[in-house]
Amino acid sequence: xxxxxxxxxxxxxxxxxxxxxxxxxxxxxxxxxxxxxxxxxxxxxxxxxxxxxxxxxxxxxxxxxxxxxxxxxxxxxxxxxxxxxxxxxxxxxxxxxxxxxxxxxxxxxxxxxxxxxxxxxxxxxxxxxxxxxxxxxxxxxxxxxxxxxxxxxx
Amino acid sequence: xxxxxxxxxxxxxxxxxxxxxxxxxxxxxxxxxxxxxxxxxxxxxxxxxxxxxxxxxxxxxxxxxxxxxxxxxxxxxxxxxxxxxxxxxxxxxxxxxxxxxxxxxxxxxxxxxxxxxxxxxxxxxxxxxxxxxxxxxxxxxxxxxxxxxxxxxx
Numbered sequence: 001x002x003x004x005x006x007x008x009x010x011x012x013x014x015x016x017x018x019x020x021x022x023x024x025x026x027x028x029x030x031x032x033x034x035x036x037x038x039x040x041x042x043x044x045x046x047x048x049x050x051x052x053x054x055x056x057x058x059x060x061x062x063x064x065x066x067x068x069x070x071x072x073x074x075x076x077x078x079x080x081x082x083x084x085x086x087x088x089x090x091x092x093x094x095x096x097x098x099x100x101x102x103x104x105x106x107x108x109x110x111x112x113x114x115x116x117x118x119x120x121x122x123x124x125x126x127x128x129x130x131x132x133x134x135x136x137x138x139x140x141x142x143x144x145x146x147x148x149x150x151x152x153x154x
Numbered sequence: 155x156x157x158x159x160x161x162x163x164x165x166x167x168x169x170x171x172x173x174x175x176x177x178x179x180x181x182x183x184x185x186x187x188x189x190x191x192x193x194x195x196x197x198x199x200x201x202x203x204x205x206x207x208x209x210x211x212x213x214x215x216x217x218x219x220x221x222x223x224x225x226x227x228x229x230x231x232x233x234x235x236x237x238x239x240x241x242x243x244x245x246x247x248x249x250x251x252x253x254x255x256x257x258x259x260x261x262x263x264x265x266x267x268x269x270x271x272x273x274x275x276x277x278x279x280x281x282x283x284x285x286x287x288x289x290x291x292x293x294x295x296x297x298x299x300x301x302x303x304x305x306x307x308x
Contacts, residue, residue: 045233049292079199138203
């Protein structure tokens with residue numbers, strides 16, 4: 001299909017995956033920098049107009065995949081496509097970040113949840129949202145209910 | 155990094171890219187089927203609990219990239235990472251779809267905007283939304299204003 005290339009690398013506070021907040025109610029407000037290679041930086045023109053971005057990146061320390069697995073802080077197993085597990089057939093991660101500064105090839109963002117040094121594959125503008133009241137969230141809602149008897153309002 | 159593999163293919167009403175609704179106010183309620191290969195279908199376990207999914211797919215008819223380009227129904231040029239252009243350094247598409255039926259390896263969804271036969275790379279549960287009132291949408295808002303003097307409320 002295509003050969004993935006890194007358009008840049010993420011600088012984040014997380015040197016090990018154990019440091020990344022996971023599971024229900026995990027806060028994702030860590031700041032980081034998306035360092036885009038000079039050869040690709042012209043592609044950032046006007047990106048600062050968007051408050052939020054999709055970041056597509058590579059789980060570069062993950063090898064192989066499991067079709068069924070148990071997410072952190074969950075008691076049951078689910079299919080990999082119903083979870084955010086790193087052990088996926090294509091090890092691509094997706095994170096929504098808030099962009100607060102664009103400085104040349106550096107995007108200063110909030111909400112990183114990937115390891116420091118993670119290769120970035122793509123950036124896309126976050127243009128619209130599904131209203132929260134329209135979402136069903138399957139096992140996630142059930143796990144919240146099992147945990148504390150209430151469903152969070154994210 | 156990794157070698158992309160198709161976990162399945164999208165069946166959509168669009169045989170040519172000219173048929174896909176584009177630009178401001180384009181409706182994306184077309185129905186389609188995400189046909190997941192039998193070998194990967196076990197990874198769909200419990201996916202029907204989620205009303206919406208992220209679909210990552212390959213722009214398989216796109217070759218090469220442009221760092222700067224003009225989106226459809228826009229008068230100005232923008233960086234590729236501020237647009238949804240298919241001509242990207244990594245030709246990965248991202249679409250949010252509504253899942254309304256899971257039947258074995260077939261996911262019946264609403265909101266497809268890719269060509270019929272598009273290779274699917276990954277599926278992820280859509281777990282939360284950025285509130286629309288928190289979004290800034292850069293050139294998209296400006297283009298809407300230029301078009302009709304009002305900003306749509308998606």
